[in-house]
Amino acid sequence: MIKIYIAPMAGVTDYTYRRIMNKFHPDLMFTEMISVNAVKMANKKTIDQMLRLLPNDGVQIFGRDIDVMVETALYIESLGVTYIDVNMGCPMPKITKNGYGSALLEDPEHVREMMGAIKKALKPETKLSMKIRIGYKEYKNPIELAKIAEELGLHHITVHGRTKEQMYSGTANWEVIKQIKDAVSIPVIGNGDIFTAEGGYEKAMESGVDGIMLARGIYGNPWLIQQIREKFETGEVITKVTYIDKINMALLHIEYMKEDYPEKQFNFEIRKHLCWYLKGITGGSKVKNLLNKIDNYDDIAKVLIELRDKLGMVDLPYREEKTKKI
Numbered sequence: 001m002i003k004i005y006i007a008p009m010a011g012v013t014d015y016t017y018r019r020i021m022n023k024f025h026p027d028l029m030f031t032e033m034i035s036v037n038a039v040k041m042a043n044k045k046t047i048d049q050m051l052r053l054l055p056n057d058g059v060q061i062f063g064r065d066i067d068v069m070v071e072t073a074l075y076i077e078s079l080g081v082t083y084i085d086v087n088m089g090c091p092m093p094k095i096t097k098n099g100y101g102s103a104l105l106e107d108p109e110h111v112r113e114m115m116g117a118i119k120k121a122l123k124p125e126t127k128l129s130m131k132i133r134i135g136y137k138e139y140k141n142p143i144e145l146a147k148i149a150e151e152l153g154l155h156h157i158t159v160h161g162r163t164k165e166q167m168y169s170g171t172a173n174w175e176v177i178k179q180i181k182d183a184v185s186i187p188v189i190g191n192g193d194i195f196t197a198e199g200g201y202e203k204a205m206e207s208g209v210d211g212i213m214l215a216r217g218i219y220g221n222p223w224l225i226q227q228i229r230e231k232f233e234t235g236e237v238i239t240k241v242t243y244i245d246k247i248n249m250a251l252l253h254i255e256y257m258k259e260d261y262p263e264k265q266f267n268f269e270i271r272k273h274l275c276w277y278l279k280g281i282t283g284g285s286k287v288k289n290l291l292n293k294i295d296n297y298d299d300i301a302k303v304l305i306e307l308r309d310k311l312g313m314v315d316l317p318y319r320e321e322k323t324k325k326i
């Protein structure tokens with residue numbers, strides 16, 4: 001069975017959202033990227049917040065300095081983490097200007113030395129991986145980087161089929177992902193533009209990858225994990241998601257956030273998730289506007305419950321083209 005991994009996504013796949021996705025049993029989930037320098041400088045309280053983990057979560061780190069990378073990887077391993085990934089894809093200027101993230105794609109020799117040092121320092125059973133793009137300015141050397149991962153005996157390599165320059169625009173190039181899969185013997189996880197179970201199935205089958213990594217496709221949509229699995233197991237998507245399911249999940253998300261965050265941080269963190277859950281739902285935009293004016297858990301939940309009660313009359317499988325005015 002193909003592996004289904006959840007991508008690291010800064011500002012999205014925090015501890016709370018990983019709790020939600022965990023209900024759908026992905027094979028592996030990664031934290032948002034974590035700066036090795038921040039871990040080195042932080043006090044215990046900040047570290048506990050940054051590295052709040054569910055059992056079996058993988059941690060993604062970013063940085064460049066070999067000693068700091070090794071030191072932090074060892075520290076993370078000492079917390080009981082068994083999957084550690086290194087970010088070689090982040091395109092943000094504040095990251096690349098320091099030589100971190102996708103800037104590493106330009107320096108395969110440094111990648112070899114850095115990943116080799118981390119691998120050597122970690123216990124053999126700790127699973128080290130790297131997540132790359134297919135080039136920096138343009139398509140360049142992803143196969144060379146994948147061969148380095150293979151040579152070092154990494155657990156897997158994840159390939160996002162875009163260059164750094166593309167950021168998140170254009171389409172992910174799964175042909176290159178296939179070429180990488182054909183070129184190396186370690187597991188290759190394909191990533192980019194998986195928004196539906198059918199799309200995930202086709203991309204995985206055509207490229208022959210060992211696993212797929214879901215990112216923007218799981219915005220407000222953790223059911224995608226289950227739907228992809230169903231497509232592989234039965235050839236069909238069985239789970240249909242209704243408006244009511246989406247609102248119930250939004251309410252659960254609020255419940256979890258209440259447990260995980262202080263109220264003043266909540267307001268900032270929850271809004272995007274609620275917009276994603278409400279996307280395409282009749283009456284959703286009115287509620288979204290209202291949500292912008294409310295800043296406490298209970299009032300937001302109340303508004304969602306009212307919307308759910310109204311929709312109870314016209315619950316339809318979630319399909320944007322089927323939205324009905326109520």
Ligand SMILES: Cc1cc2nc3c(=O)[nH]c(=O)nc-3n(C[C@H](O)[C@H](O)[C@H](O)COP(=O)(O)O)c2cc1C
Pocket residue numbers: 007008009010011012031032033060087088089090131160168172191192193194213214215216217
């Ligand atoms: C909001 C956001 C935050 C992201 N943060 C990270 C990150 O912390 N580490 C990382 O390796 N990739 C990060 N990514 C990239 C995703 O993991 C993934 O590679 C990319 O979105 C392509 O997959 P998709 O087309 O399915 O969204 C981020 C992407 C988005 C949209």
